[in-house]
Amino acid sequence: MTNNTVNAGVIGVGSMGQNHARVYDELSETNLVGVFDVDNDRAEAVADNYETTACSMEDLLDTADVVSVAVPTQFHYQNAKRALESDVHVLVEKPFVDDPANGQELIDIADNRNLVLQVGHIERFNPAVQVLRDFAGELTIRGISTERLGPPIDRAIDDTVIMDLMIHDLDIVLDIVDSEVDSYNAVGTPDCRYANANLRFDSGVTASLTTSRVTQEKVRTLTISAAECRVKVDYIDQNIEIHRSSVPTHIDGGSPVRHRHKNLVETLNVDQAEPLMSELRSFANAAKTGSKPVVDGEQGLRVLELTKALDEEAQSDTDSTREVVAGAR
Incomplete structure (x- = not known):
């Protein structure tokens, strides 16, 4: 070196x-x-x-x-x-x-x-995610939803859709939410090619994650619902939109009094990169x-343990919400 x-x-x-x-x-x-x-x-x-x-x-x-x-x-x-x-x-x-x-x-x-x-x-290094991390800590986050969907691929993959795809979004969610997971549940199709998981954090934040290898459209998105705004991240296009509360406007001229709501949308500058x-x-x-x-390894281990727990839940016959045991990451 x-x-x-x-x-x-x-x-x-x-x-x-x-x-x-x-x-x-x-x-x-x-x-x-x-x-x-x-x-x-x-x-x-x-x-x-x-x-x-x-x-x-x-x-x-x-x-x-x-x-x-x-x-x-x-x-x-x-x-x-x-x-x-x-x-x-x-x-x-x-x-x-x-x-x-x-x-x-x-x-x-x-x-x-x-x-x-x-x-x-790798998604930690997506330019849109790096911009998101610059301001996500300032938001009062209520909920997060993610979609990582796509059609079948032409190569063999040993891992389930949760272990192969959803793990990306779990890593980002764990990085954004400064709190421990309190409970979770997950369901999936018998062939393990479509799955949905829900998390609740100690802070009260919830997250819903969907992933698929059988959807005829490629989608990679994350949405944050916060008290201040709604944030939409597109991993593929590497862009971020911030949607803020609509502003009521009185329209004069004639009666009865009418109102118009205007949505405020801000598109953040994201420098494109591989x-x-x-x-x-x-x-x-x-x-x-x-x-x-x-x-680092500690972060990789934390997301691995949660991903494996969700994967096991999705492949089981139960339909329940698991509480995270004391001492779990």
């Missing part, structure tokens, strides 16, 4: 891992030194695309300062652990791990070795400076 660049590698170059390789190759802050995948032909093809090396795991960890772990979720723990124990900083894609106990072990290893462990909750580019730049800078990452 030099003052200007960080040697970066990617473990797992499937769909997401290939994007990590591309961005590391493009960033001025990083030097893509190699990729590893159990499918060596795929690793070779990706390496050729970005003029780097298809390495063994051992060689990659000997060369890289930072790695992205972009393998299937059930292999996150073993690959992240091996990298951390090789004194390499790690960004592990979401969901953090399969087993929360393994997540805590990774956090402890990183802390003991003074390494950066970041979890890949979230993955911002995420990996932030990760590289955290590794270089030793600073805390935007989404």
Whole structure:
């Protein structure tokens, strides 16, 4: 690692891992030194695309300062652990791990070795979300609703729609609401491709989240209902609208007296950017400076535990609201 660049590698170059390789190759802050995948032909093809090396795991960890772990979720723990124990900083894609106990072990290893462990909750780096965070703390939030919907995709995904998609919105909601979850419930279709969850926080804020892989329109939105206004965030278009209470206006001329209500809508300026580019730049800078990452292991573990609880609830036969037990995150 030099003052200007960080040697970066990617473990797992499937769909997401290939994007990590591309961005590391493009960033001025990083030097893509190699990729590893159990499918060596795929690793070779990706390496050729970005003029780097298809390495063994051992060689990659000997060369890289930072790695992205972009393998299937059930292999996150073993690959992240091996990298951390090789004194390499790690960004592990979401969901953090399969087993929360393994997540805590990774956090402890990183802390003991003074390494950066970041979890890949990419929506934190969506420019619209970053603008939202600048003023959300000033709002008296009553409720939040999210929709993350889309049609079926043409690749296999092992995770349920809650673990794969809703987890993004749960991370944003937990980040925005400065309170602990008091209770929750969730329902889903038998095939786990459509689900709805509801949360209630200690502060009284409620959240309703819907996610789908069977909706014939791609939607990625978050709406905040606050005492001061209503905020609408579109993740895809990377824009924010603020809707304020209508203003009654008297209309003169003739009787009876009439009123007109005018809605006030403010569109905030959001600088467009690729979230993955911002995420990996932030990760590289955290590794270089030793600073805390935007989404550390503790935050990744908190959202993982809630997501798993909702996923289990949605797949169960019960229809109830679960109280969060004492000591739960």
